[in-house]
Amino acid sequence: MPWLAPLRPSISARFIADNGWQGNSANYQVLRLKFSADPSEEDAPSSQELQMTITALSQKVSQLNGSCSTLVQDIVECQWVARSSVFVSAYVRFLGNLVSAHSSYMGMVTRMLVGFFGYLPSSLGKLPNHDQVSRAMIRARVHYALQFILDLVPTAIFSTLFPSLVAEFPHKSDKKQAHINYLQNVLKVIEYAPALQNRLLAMITDRVIKVDVEIQVNVEDLEDEEGEELEAELTGNIPQLKDTSTIIEEDDDESDGDVEYDDDEDIDAITNIRETVDKLDSMLYILFEYYSKTLPTKYSHEPKPNAMDTFELMLRTFDNTILPTHRSRFTQFLLFWAAQKSPEFTNHFCVSIIEKALDNTRPQKARQAAAAYIASFVARAKTMSKTDVRVVVRLLCRYLGLFVDERSHECHGPDVSRWGGFYSIVQAVMYIFCFRWRDLKEDEEDEFGIVEEKWTSGLDNLCKAVLSKFNPLKVCAPTVVETFAKIAAHLQFMFCFSVIEQNKRAGFANDGELESYFPFDPYTLKKSKVWIEDYYIEWQPVEGLEDDDEDSSDVDNDADEADELDEDESDVSR
Structure with a gap:
């Protein structure tokens, strides 16, 4: 010029x-x-x-x-x-x-x-x-x-x-590096604009969970064989997704699938899903790292005020964004991890979720979601004490006992559409029992000073519920019912097989089964998994329990049944 x-x-x-x-x-x-x-x-x-x-x-x-x-x-x-x-x-x-x-x-x-x-x-x-x-x-x-x-x-x-x-904010379909950069920069803004912290973290969680849900939607869109194979990768049934990059890299890396497919469209779809998984992994790693700056480094009985504020913020975000989202796989682990940083956090989280699960004024779906969360958290939370596990189970069982006593006259058979909230609590207690039965046994001393091992008080209400006219074994998720029946019988807690057989013969008509969704099933994202490992209970086989049908009682993640109790190499009753 x-x-x-x-x-x-x-x-x-x-x-x-x-x-x-x-x-x-x-x-x-x-x-x-x-x-x-x-x-x-x-x-x-x-x-x-x-x-x-x-x-x-x-x-x-x-x-x-x-x-x-x-x-x-x-x-x-x-x-x-x-x-x-x-x-x-x-x-x-x-x-x-x-x-x-x-x-x-x-x-x-x-x-x-x-x-x-x-x-x-x-x-x-x-x-x-x-x-x-x-x-x-x-x-x-x-x-x-x-x-x-x-x-x-x-x-x-x-x-x-x-x-x-x-x-x-990048669209959920944008490349990983765009999301990583944007997320890091937004978190930087909070440092000099702290008034935006609540809004920005809520926005970030909302965008992350959209990426999370997109994975499941895209997997379901695949053909059966390819979808099942990729679902297995996501749930840990076969070796995990290939780690293609680290979060500090500036240039996008692409991952070639380990499996060959004939259809170019399927190859593109699977590649996109793998890239989305890798993107979500990196985004969650950044969030774990961000929250770790204010939450206690180790399990703390006296968390600092700023740690309390951070947890309260995370809990509000959970209530408003994560809990109402149905098909997320991994975003909820932010709360799983944070709630185990202090017994105060654990109690606060459990009380909040239990209140929602037992609230008769809430919609059935909302109560069922809350029950799934409390079941999955208590089953998997490694830092949760025996005492706290027993307290939660007693609260849930107390509800079951009162419900059976007060509402049995209204019941004419299993009906998940009407009694879904009740059934979700039964399923939650059975699920917790399968994982934490060791913690539900207590030593009790009789008048002669003899110590006996007994089940914690209140568990008898579970038996009452199972044998009631509500017939929860008919509508609860079959894999949960079968696993519970085997473990309960082996431990001589209760015997359910006669009821299960009667249900099969009777062929009760009902509106369907409870969904077998447990939000804290195995975490398989490779980079961010390091934040979870020390807080997570893997499935522990019940000693002496033999499985007559490994395939039918597998409680690991399954493409059709949304994941149950097991880890990939375990089946329910080894």
């Missing part, structure tokens, strides 16, 4: 100071082209020239009203992040002055800054005649600019910044 050459820095600054650009279309267009010029052009303005122009415009920022919006847009969209630090300082000061004088430009400025939160190509940091600027430096400059303008206009945090952060 040779015609820009006559407009040297000193002249440019002078004619701006003299308002020579106002009302003069030619001069105005010259200013616009200074900022929209391609830096690779031979005659493109230097950073020093642009800096002097920016400094001069800063003195006239009050005059940059709506009639100058095209010039402002050119300045906001100019290539500034890879220029000299002196230019960046001048540019950021200009942005601060601009939004202070004209709030109408705040949206344009924040959207530009938030636009750097996603994937950054390495070419972004390269400009002719400039030292290369790293991605880390670019991000630091962007956050410096954003923090600077928020300090000047704090009201923009809610009115402008938050909507921009929501709008710019």
